[in-house]
Amino acid sequence: MTENEKDTKKVDVFPLKCPECGSTHILSDEERGEIKCGNCGLVISDSLIDSRPEWRAFSPEDHDKKSRIGPPSSLTAPDRYLSTKIGRDQKDIFGKGFSPEGRARIDRLRRTQVRAEMGEPGRRNLARAMAELKRISSQLDMPSGILESAKKIYKDAFSEGITKGRSINAVVAAALYAAARLQKSTRTLEEIAEMSKRISKKEVARVYRILLNKLPQLHIPLIEPDEYIPRLATDLELSGEVQVRSLEILEQAKELHITRGKLPIGIAAAAVYIAAIELDERRTQSEVCEAAQITEVTLRTRYKELVKKLKLTKTN
16 A cells, blocks of 8 residues: 555445546545545545544543534524524434324424523523524625624623613614624615614614623724725726725825714715716716715715815816
């Protein structure tokens, strides 16, 4: 046996035959995730699933401590996937089917377990909150990292009693917005409030401020106007040159301290609007406002301010 074959083993699961030489001497290389021919070396598949655990153990005690089954824990599940569930498989551990009396007893135990879990007010609250978080994040196509962070924020709010007497949907929206800010996502409060059920932007903003005051571990970074430029340019189908020019306008505005105390998305939208006009890729004010989720009054105010203080050529 060669040195390479020492690191591989014969595949008995699949009755494979090498398509190149016809040999049945098939080897699997778990280190590389490959299935290859032991005769001619042809790689038959490079997507072998590694069934080994993702953790490492250096002693029997360490192995027993880290060993587990089932999916990894997740903050997006009310129980973090750590609780025991009575499955719906009508077979015992030996693969034998239950008798009619046994099936009836298992069904009763399963119903009792579900009622006991959902009967707890905290579990009911978290289950509803998680469903709403998944719905909004899915509709806004948010990354899983933001969803996990929002779940953590909501759990902290629940532990601190912030959710008492407040709408679950409002706290969910505020937690999701806080998570988006932590991940430096450019999702606006308006967008998240719009996806929430019967919750106004004003209510979400109010709960968001409560989260900031009651959860000192939340350190929300400030969003710079230039972080909105790629998204606005993409939504408005503008070229890379417009993006570059928009960033130049914002850089000049920062040097003159024009951006201080201003809504970042409003300044960014005005910069994109000016750059699009200068580079002959004009977009209407209503189109820019729709992409930025701001009013035309805000856009016109920021536009006039930038044109005046940066001494730009006004072409409107």
